[in-house]
Amino acid sequence: MRVLILGLKDVKSLTANKKEILLHIFLPVLIVAMIAALFAGEPALYGEALLVNHDGEGMADIFIERLEEERGIRVLITDLKEAQRRLTRSEVLMFTExxxxxxxTLSRGEPxxxxxxxxxxxxxxGQMLLTLIKTVLSEMSGEVQITHLVQDIAAEQGEGIFQEEDVISTFMESFLYSARLNPTVKVEEVSLGKQQDMTGFFIxxxxxxxxxxxxxxxxxxxxEEKNNKIMERYFFAGLSRGQILCGKFLGIFFRGLLQLLIIMLAAVIFTKMFCGNNFFGILLFSLFFIAAVSSVSILIGCVFPKPGQALWAAIIFSMVNSALGNTFALPRADIELVRYINYLTVSYYANDGLRQLTTGNGLFFxxxxxxLVLIFMTVxxxxxxLCIFSPAEK
Known part of the structure; x- marks a missing residue:
């Protein structure tokens, strides 16, 4: 019971400190909300196509309309001076003139x-937009050339209604429009497994x-507690070294659990994640991860004699696990060293398990x-x- 009280005391200190509440409670909620807003409904291709239109006639308008038909493309029309200014200031990475x-030129069938x-x-x-622009131009050029070819063939056939170029153009426009709506070759998309959106990757x-x-x-x-003789008082009050460490471990564990519940609640509110059947599996798996991280915190506190050193060790450990461990990015396949280093991080196993559970591609068991890896790290x-811990710094 005394060990549990010691752990709860550390949790109480978290809620009593306004700075820690801001850092550990409001900041993660804000980041979850930002991720939800950033990736909500984002299509596979998303970008702004900045255009300078010096032509302002039929073919240019058709070209712009076809770009706008692509889901996720937002076409912005501006003048050349403004486009150059935005490119110079790196507000955009490309624009089209x-x-x-x-x-x-295009109506005559010329390049x-x-x-x-x-x-x-x-x-x-920008590279995807450039490919799309080339595709649309090629499509429009091909349509014009086909129309001219039909006009030439009709002219060779003699008199008839198709002798008039306007009639042929109208007919071909209708025919080509119908062909775009009902192409002879269709691409069938086959999904192998449930697709993971960006929100499910980042949360x-x-x-x-x-x-x-x-x-x-x-x-x-x-x-600080060790240097201020607080742990020494616990020791002389009848708590063993193991009980003191266990109490501190539980305190850190409860802090991590509180952090988890706050982020999961924010994710439920802003992204509707963690509402499926794997909710309890996610919660249970996270407990093993929190235990492993809590043991690392205990080890840092036992190894370093000064609070500043312990803080820097904690920061370095956090940065390494956020930069590696597949936390926010997957390593390139050709960089074997990074992949092997990932295996040494705690976050690698936590991220892998959480993403399988959140996407439904894996179950807890x-x-x-x-x-097993997280349990081994904890123990x-x-x-x-326990081997190096001393209740009082000598």
Whole structure:
């Protein structure tokens, strides 16, 4: 009972400190809300196509309309000076200039040119936009050439209604429009497994990041209590070294659990995540992760003699686990070293398990490998901490 009271005392200190409430409660809620707003309903291709239209006639308007038909593309029309200013200030990475005479050139069946200005390669979205622009231009050019070919063939056939170019153009426009709506070749998309959206990718990373930071941040308090003889008083009050460490471990564990519940509640409110059948599986799996991180915090507090050193160790540990461990980005397949380093981080196993559970691609009992690794880390770090722990700094 005394061990449990010691742990709850540390949780009470968290809620009593306004700065810690702001850091560990309001900040993660704000980040979850920002992620939900950023990725809500985002299509596969999303970007702004900045255009300068010097032509202002039929073909240029059709070109712009077809770009706007692509889901996720927002077309912005501006003048050349403004487009150059935005490109120079890196507000955009590329813009497209439609020259005057574009409609006349394309209508005659001659090659029409459009200028694309960009910084570097224009970014990944810019490259996709450039491909889309080339595709639309090629499609429009092909339609015009087919129309001219039909007109030439009709002219060779003699008199008839199709001798008139306007009639042929109207007929071909109707025919080509129908062909675009009902193409002869259709692409069938086959989904293998449930697709994971970006929100489902980032929220587990937010969970691991804040739990690691919140738990290891307490290591400096651990050192302060040790230096201020508080733990020495616990020891002389009848608590053994193991009981003191167990109480402190429970305190950090409860802090991490509180952090988890806050983020999960925010995710439920803003993203509707964690509302499925895997809710309790996610919660139970997270307990093993919190235990592993809590043991790391205890070890940091036992190793470093000064609060500042413990704080820096906690920050470095948090940064390594956020930069690696597949927290917010997956390593490139050709970089083997990073992949092997990931195996040494706590966040790697937590992120892997949480993402499988949140997407429905895995069940709690299928994550026995990750759970065993987290249990091993917990036991190992606590055992090492018990061996080197002294209630009072000598």
């Amino acid at each position: 439609i020259p005057s005479g574009f409609t006349d 029409a040119e459009i200028s694309v200005y960009r910084r570097g390669v224009g970014g990944s979205t 587990p990373g937010v969970i691991t990041l804040f739990i690691i930071f919140s738990s290891t941040y307490y290591a400096q308090n651990f050192v 299928s994550l026995w490998g990750e759970i 190992f770090f606590l055992a090492v901490s």
